[in-house]
Each structure stands twice: as C-alpha cells, then as structure tokens.
Amino acid sequence: MAKIYLDPGHGGTDPGAVANGLQEKVLTLKIALKTRDILNRDYEGHSIRMSRTSDTTRSLSQRTNDANSWGADYFVSIHINAGGGTGYEDYIYNGSVSNNTITYRDKLHAEVMKQVDFRNRGKKRANFHVLRQSSMPAVLTENGFIDTTADANKLKSDAYLDRIALGHANGIAQALGLKRKSGSGGSGKQGYVEVITPSLWTYNTANWDDKAVIVNEGEVFTVARDKFKVGNGHMYQLKSGLYITASTQYVRYYTK
Template sequence: MVKIVIDAGHGFNTPGKRSPDDEREWSFNNKVAQFAIAKLQLYEDVEILRVDDPIGRTDVPLTTRTNLANEWKADVYASIHHNSLNGQWGKHSGLETYTMDNPTANPKSVEIAGAIHPRVVMAMGISNRGMKRANFHVLRESAMPAFLTEGGFMDSTIDIVKLRDDSYLKAQGEAIAEGLAVYFKLRLKPISVDSPAITQRVDSDHLYQPSMQAIIKSTIDVLIRLENKQEGALSSVWREKLMQGTLTESDAIGILFMALDRGLLGEVK
C-alpha cells in the first residue's frame, strides 16, 4: 500500500495568495489537487490523505499538516502551489518544483520530484524554471520524501491564461499523479467492459477529437516507453522540447507518427 499526502497549500482567504484580479491561489491549488486525487484513485493499493482544508475555509497550520503526515506514516508528501512575483501583472513565467535544501535530506525526494517535474512542464506547456532546493517547512519537517510544485505564476499574463483553463489544471494534476504512479510502480485497477465510459465511447457516433493536452499526454506516454531505448530513439531536439515544455502540437504528432512508423512502440515492453 502506497500512502500519499496531498497538500493544496494555504487557504482561500490567506493574505497575498492571489492574482492581481483577486483570484485565490487556493482555488487553483484545490483544482489541481482534486484532479490529482481523482487520477490516483484509478490505481490499486493507494491511500490518500489530504492535510489542508478541502473547502479552503481555514489555512491549516503547517505544523499540523506535517504532524498529520508523519503520524499517518506517509510514503510521500505532495504540496501543490502556484507562484506570484510581486502581485502585479508581468511577462514572467514558468514552473518550479522544490525539494529540501539540506545535504542530509532524503534523496528519494529528488528522485520523486524528477518523475513529477518534467511531466508538469509538458502538461502545462509553459517555461521550465527547473527543479530547485528550499528550506520550506513542509519539506523540512516531513519524515517522508516530499516535494512542492509551483504550477505557474498567478500574476503572469502568460501563465494566467492556462491557470484559468480547467483543462490545463486537470493536465497538471494528472501529471503529478502519473509521476507518482511511475515512481511507485502503481498498477491501474481493472476496468470493466460494462463501465459507462467505455459504453459511451462505443455508442458515440462522433469521431474522437483529441485536445492539445491529450496529444501532449500521449506524447509523454510515448517518451516514457522510449526512455529505456538506445540513444537516438528520439531526436535530441524533440527530447529537449519535451523537457522544456515547448513542444507544439505538430511536434507531438510528429513524434507519435515517427514512433509508430518505426515500430518503436511495439518493441518496448
């Protein structure tokens, strides 16, 4: 059983944690957390504990959060946030993922963050500010591996466009869940052929039209399956774009077509 703590950071009314248009950080964090939890619930042998206030009414003290996680003996602590530079609109942009800034910190934190960060960058499609270290309370006081994501700037005229789009917040939450699933080697629960989702898809008369996020996600899945291939399975230019979050729709389609055309997907187990 893998025990995962989800922390959607701050409360709805926490001072300063908002966009210049008064959009609350908790609202963004909460949606990403809900999407991450929904995705994680599709896997076997997973327990989830949310340590912030799930309705945002109170800003649960950080000590309370880490104490709950430690007493529960969690396997990982995932803290979800969104950034702000100075509370004024600007062209700054990007995603960051933090782990503890201490030589004695649990090295698994960096390994887990390494599975999370590039997936979030690719899901959001905004600039990559990299994996960083910091002495944040939830990273320092948690007894288990911990990471903290900053999923874009609320006061960025670039990032806010995607933060206002629930499809990107869903992609971000699912990227966090998928990174955890890959790291902990989680297995998806069996899906019944009678499930409503499958029935609806079979009965539909409309062709499936994937969104940009769906195309990027499929490309990420291809990259994961090719990670153990010999060097050169993917163009270095495409790989760099994937890691930097600058992949275009045409790039993604090109990667998928190339992988299928060369029979790479059929060879990768």
C-alpha cells in the first residue's frame, strides 16, 4: 500500500502569496483536495494523508514530522509562485537525493505539463525545508504566478484547477506504480469539449495554419485524443477527425 502525503502550502495565519484577488493558501488547498479525490476515484493500492484539509496553520516542521512519522512513500508539497514570472516549475532537494526522488519528479512534471498550458519553467533544485527534512522522496510544485495576470486568470478557473490536480494525480500514480481502477480511462471517463467563446476555428490536421470550419459557443464535441502539444499551444483531436484548441480560454473540458 503506497502512502502519499499531500501538503497544501501555507494556511491559517499564513496566507502565502496574495495578488489579483487570490490567496495562495486557498488555491493550494483546492488543488490538493482535488488531487486526493482524483487519486481515490481513479486509482487503487494507496492511502493518502494531508498536512491540512482546511484553513489551518501548520509549521514546516509539523508537516515533515507528520509525514516522517506516518512513513509516507512520497511527499508532494503544492504551491503557487510569485515574483512577476509566469509558468509551472517544480523542485527537489539540492543536496543528495535518491534515484526515486529524481524519477518520481520527472514523472510528475511530465504529467502536469500534459494537462496545463502554463509555460514550462523546468525541473529545479532548492534547499527548501520540506524537501530537506522529508525522509522519503519529496517534490514541491509551483503552479503559476499569482501576481501575473495571465496566470492568475487561469487560477481563477475551477476547471483549470481540475487540470492541475489531474496532472498531479496522474504523475503521483505513475511514480508509485498505482493501478487504475476497473473502468477508469485517461482522465477517468470519456472526455468532451464545450466551446465557451462566441466562435472558434477547428483544424483539419494538428497544424494551427490548417483551418477547417468555425464552431460556435455551446457546441460540444467528443474527444478522441486527449490534450497534446502543438507548437506553442495544445490541441484535442475530436471524434469527427477535426482538431480544436485545448486552451481553457476557449473551451471547457469535462468527462461523464
């Protein structure tokens, strides 16, 4: 039974970064709870413990001591960045680490980047307490910049937080070799995209220059191929054979 420790950064008297009407402590808790729920919905063979499940104050030592005493197999600390940049990055300890620490982080990074259209800021190392003091493989993720308008607008979307959480859940599952529950596919079920902008181009091929027909707000299409990278953006392939942008500015992805 794999033991997963989810650590929503900050909380209680420590709001973390604050900007654009958002608080880091609120966002990290939402992402962590969604990650927990996806793991429990789609995978088996694990147990999950969280440093907090509500807006409570937890010191850094309380978090790592709790994970260490529980005997966690993977420590995942979830944060939102600040400082005027843009994009996603993650960290492991900048000292001596196990091979699993590196492998686990590589899998998590790849799965998060499959789900989001944040700029990829890369895989980094740092001397953070939760990475240094955890006795198991540990990673700290930075999911967009709260003080950058473009990133903040994405973080204001609950559907976008779902995508971030799905990336975390799938990455953790891959790292620990969790088995999918019977009947659970890519994101759990059949995917669909709904157009949420007045009009939108579709494409004949996975090429932004190969425009096909315009679709309209409210139209829903069945996804044949999940989100994949095309140039500087991402697309879905539709059951019809056409392609459509995966940008959450223009479409909403959901399953049923």
